[in-house]
Amino acid sequence: MATCCINPSILSADFVNLEAELARIGSADAVHVDVMDNHFVPNLTIGLPVVQRIQEISALPLDAHLMIADPDRWAPGYAEAGLASVTFHVEASTAPVRLARELRDRGAKAGMALKPATAVEPYLDLLPEMDMLLIMTVEPGFGGQSFLDVTLPKIRRAAEAVAGSGLPVAIQVDGGITEETILRAADAGANVFVAGSAVYGAGDPDAAISSLREAATR
Ligand code: DX5
Ligand code: ZN
Numbered sequence: 001m002a003t004c005c006i007n008p009s010i011l012s013a014d015f016v017n018l019e020a021e022l023a024r025i026g027s028a029d030a031v032h033v034d035v036m037d038n039h040f041v042p043n044l045t046i047g048l049p050v051v052q053r054i055q056e057i058s059a060l061p062l063d064a065h066l067m068i069a070d071p072d073r074w075a076p077g078y079a080e081a082g083l084a085s086v087t088f089h090v091e092a093s094t095a096p097v098r099l100a101r102e103l104r105d106r107g108a109k110a111g112m113a114l115k116p117a118t119a120v121e122p123y124l125d126l127l128p129e130m131d132m133l134l135i136m137t138v139e140p141g142f143g144g145q146s147f148l149d150v151t152l153p154k155i156r157r158a159a160e161a162v163a164g165s166g167l168p169v170a171i172q173v174d175g176g177i178t179e180e181t182i183l184r185a186a187d188a189g190a191n192v193f194v195a196g197s198a199v200y201g202a203g204d205p206d207a208a209i210s211s212l213r214e215a216a217t218r
């Protein structure tokens with residue numbers, strides 16, 4: 001799958017003005033929504049009621065990243081809300097295949113996320129059940145962290161496995177993506193890029209999105 005998507009994370013947006021903040025990223029491919037529960041990660045953001053409202057007003061598809069305990073219980077609700085894709089962490093799921101099927105049955109793409117220290121190999125056999133693999137390039141929980149180069153070999157191995165399988169599974173990277181780091185992630189085989197501070201920390205978020213797009217293909 002060729003490089004395609006820049007998905008800004010609204011974690012770095014102004015939560016009091018979300019509708020206006022969404023209007024500033026009209027050129028994005030999807031909106032990355034970080035859900036944190038203060039159990040799976042040491043931070044707390046928003047939950048289903050707020051995400052449902054964002055879904056209702058967003059012109060762009062929503063890409064949820066659930067950093068929550070017990071996604072087997074909670075994730076299907078996000079698919080039911082009409083989100084384009086719902087990504088759960090494998091470290092938190094007890095039945096990732098069943099969960100991915102439940103997400104797909106509800107019309108969402110199913111994504112499987114891995115923290116930096118989680119090996120991808122045990123999960124490669126599950127690729128036919130997934131639409132996306134999210135390789136975290138920082139420890140999940142906070143925006144504004146530095147990209148971890150130690151995750152590059154894993155991105156490469158995952159991308160090679162996907163290419164070898166012939167399956168249409170996207171490789172998403174999330175954390176520390178900037179104009180400088182995006183090329184390394186793209187070279188390793190990532191094709192969907194989440195960027196929070198690099199987009200919302202810029203004066204013109206839409207211009208930052210096009211700079212990232214250019215940098216990914218340089
Ligand atoms: C971190 C979140 C990311 C975060 C990325 O746990 O999953 O989506 O918003 O922020 P930046 O791009 O600033 O690293
Ligand atoms: Zn995220």
